[in-house]
Amino acid sequence: MNVIARSLGLTWVAEYDHEHDRAASALSGFWLFMMSDLIIFGLMFATYVTMLTPMSFAGGPTPKELFELPGAALETAALLTSTYTFGMASLAIKFDRGLGKVKSWLLITLALGLVFLALEIREFAHMVAEGAVPQRSGFLSAFFGLVPLHGVHVTAGVTWLVMMLIQINRTGLTGSAKSRIARLALFWHFLDLIWVGIFSVVYLGGIA
Amino acid sequence: MLVSKIRSREDAYRHDLRGYQAGFILAAILTIIPFALVASGTFSTIATLWVIGVIALIQIAVHIRYFLHVDLSPERREELYLMLFSGALVTLMIAGMLWLLFNLHTRMM
Missing domain, CATH: 1.20.5 (Single alpha-helices involved in coiled-coils or other helix-helix interfaces)
Structure with missing residues (x-):
């Protein structure tokens, strides 16, 4: 039954399990959003790679001069650990381990997300102080198009996480809260997946 | 009956938990290898870039399998x-x- 109810358009099957069907189709819709988002990121990556020629550096700073391994490693560690802690929150919901556990894992995830954002903002501030601003060269325009776009997504995720914490604090783990957290979990894991591309292409590719 | 049900639920929990743990450990290893390669600079730039690319694709597959739970089922x-x-x-x-x-x-x- 679940397999059929998961399908998007087959609403007649789901008459007797309305709530589950709503949650499943909301999740399918969210998959569609994420895949469109993936295409936006894909094109930003492509733009970035075309801007890696000496001409696009326009005499400005090159990736080798700008990027530092330790900073990228710390950001990666924060985001990867946060994806694991969000997984623990999802498990706590799935196996009814209690509201307290869910809240603590979500709070740890939130803290790690904030650590990631703080590290990233510090890195951008450092770059701007060195004169590496978006209008300096085509390469820097592409960099500030790609990496902060991911940062904005993480900011959205963090905001969403705060709102979910407020919601479950008020009403407990209702059906709608669970369904929203399931989508937030997808979003959060997806952002970590995008980050794998960013640290590989931008940071490691730039420094290597 | 009740006991076996609880045990199977407990098993399911442990199974899921192991999935996340495996994903995290694999992702960590697949992150440390390219960072270490770039930090040490053992290979030529081109060789390093190839290794980074291949490992990134493997790590993306790991994330899809263990965190987004999309597999071949x-x-x-x-x-x-x-x-x-x-x-x-x-x-x-x-x-x-x-x-x-x-x-x-x-x-x-």
Whole structure:
């Protein structure tokens, strides 16, 4: 039954399990959003790679001069650990381990997300102080198009996480809260997946 | 009956937990290897870039399998097809764009 109810358009099957069907189709819709988002990121990556020629550096700073391994490693560690802690929150919901556990894992995830954002903002501030601003060269325009776009997504995720914490604090783990957290979990894991591309292409590719 | 039910639920929990743990450990290893390679600079730039690319693709597969829970099972077919289709679109667009622009770049030189 679940397999059929998961399908998007087959609403007649789901008459007797309305709530589950709503949650499943909301999740399918969210998959569609994420895949469109993936295409936006894909094109930003492509733009970035075309801007890696000496001409696009326009005499400005090159990736080798700008990027530092330790900073990228710390950001990666924060985001990867946060994806694991969000997984623990999802498990706590799935196996009814209690509201307290869910809240603590979500709070740890939130803290790690904030650590990631703080590290990233510090890195951008450092770059701007060195004169590496978006209008300096085509390469820097592409960099500030790609990496902060991911940062904005993480900011959205963090905001969403705060709102979910407020919601479950008020009403407990209702059906709608669970369904929203399931989508937030997808979003959060997806952002970590995008980050794998960013640290590989931008940071490691730039420094290597 | 009740006891066996609880045990199977407990087993399911442990199974899921192991999945996340395996994903985390694999992702960590697949992150540390390219960072260490770049930090040590053992290989040539081109060789390092190839290793980074291949390991990144493996890590993306790990994330999809263990965190997004999309695998080859029939229950996950929709997500799998959606991802494969989007992946094909992204590949076409990225490869096409790079081909076109670098070709133009060569001709302009």
